[in-house]
Amino acid sequence: MTTSDLELTSYTGVPTTDLPLKAKDFTSDQEVRWCPGCGDYVILATVRSFLPELGLRRENLMFVSGIGCAARFPYYLDAYGLHSIHGRAPAIATGLAVTRPDLSVWVVTGDGDALSIGGNHLIHALRRNINVTILLFNNRIYGLTKGQYSPTSEVGKVTKSTPMGSVDHPFNTLSLALGAEATFAARALDSDRKGLTEVLRAAAAHRGASFVEILQDCPIFNDGSFDLLRKEGAEQRLIHLVHGQPIIFGNDGQFCVVRKGFGLAIAATADVAADDIVVHDAYTDDPEYAYALSRLSDQDLNHVVSGIFRSVNRTTYDDAVRAQLDLARERKPVGPDSLQQLLNGRETWTVGP
Structure with missing residues (x-):
């Protein structure tokens, strides 16, 4: 990786x-139609307030969504958007990122x-390191289809599709993203406007697949x-990550994160040496x-980590594809008859009457 690569956003x-x-410049003329109290409102307001920081032309912003409550997002932004089909937003965003390097491509999706x-589609977009920013709204339920359990619903969740309680073990979304080797992975809470803006700012600047899980309420x-x-008591549960700072949390910083074996563990700050506390x-x-x-x-929310987990540089799939195409053109320049030659192939036949 060269220095110039690291400077790319x-x-x-x-x-x-x-x-x-x-923010008003990114507000469309469409009536926002989410249920009163939905966390999507806060996320929309935060994104609208943040986008002006990028200084990009609105016609070069592209928001792609799938199906679900979150998928209405593109309608409410005065930028280009595509309301696509169920689960396929990352695939469509991949095509846009590869063919249109003049676009800032965003994916808005839900846990279902x-x-x-x-x-x-999600894990391959992350694995390939497509230059897109993926916002996953996680309310741990299917909202648009009226309340079935989702892949992030906790064990025992009673819903219309699990009247005796869900027996599924839910995804840990950040573990999934990191297992797919996402080069940027972060989590924020919808009501934490400051924390969400910080994460969005870093995700937008990252060149590669940026994965942001946003925990939000479905009222x-x-x-x-x-x-x-x-x-009350949230400080005892939320572990907020700040690069270069010791991972300490709680009302009075009474808890911390330390290394334990091959992993990490939570400990009482008073019981460990300062040097044993993990610096993020x-x-x-x-x-x-x-x-x-x-x-x-x-899954029981006894502890939830938020902030930026990982942000590293790796060549993006779309940059590599375009570089490969440029190299192919150099090796074999395209002439005016190239398309016809390709269609004819090496051998042709004439079909007579």
């Missing part, structure tokens, strides 16, 4: 504008859309799913460390 080569943009029917079919992370390094090329961080989060 996800929107390098995307046309910019000198016009001063504000991305992790069930779209699971295969109709899974109300209060993440209340333990919002109400989001830029280490050690995937095991980031994966171990993801395993500190549990």
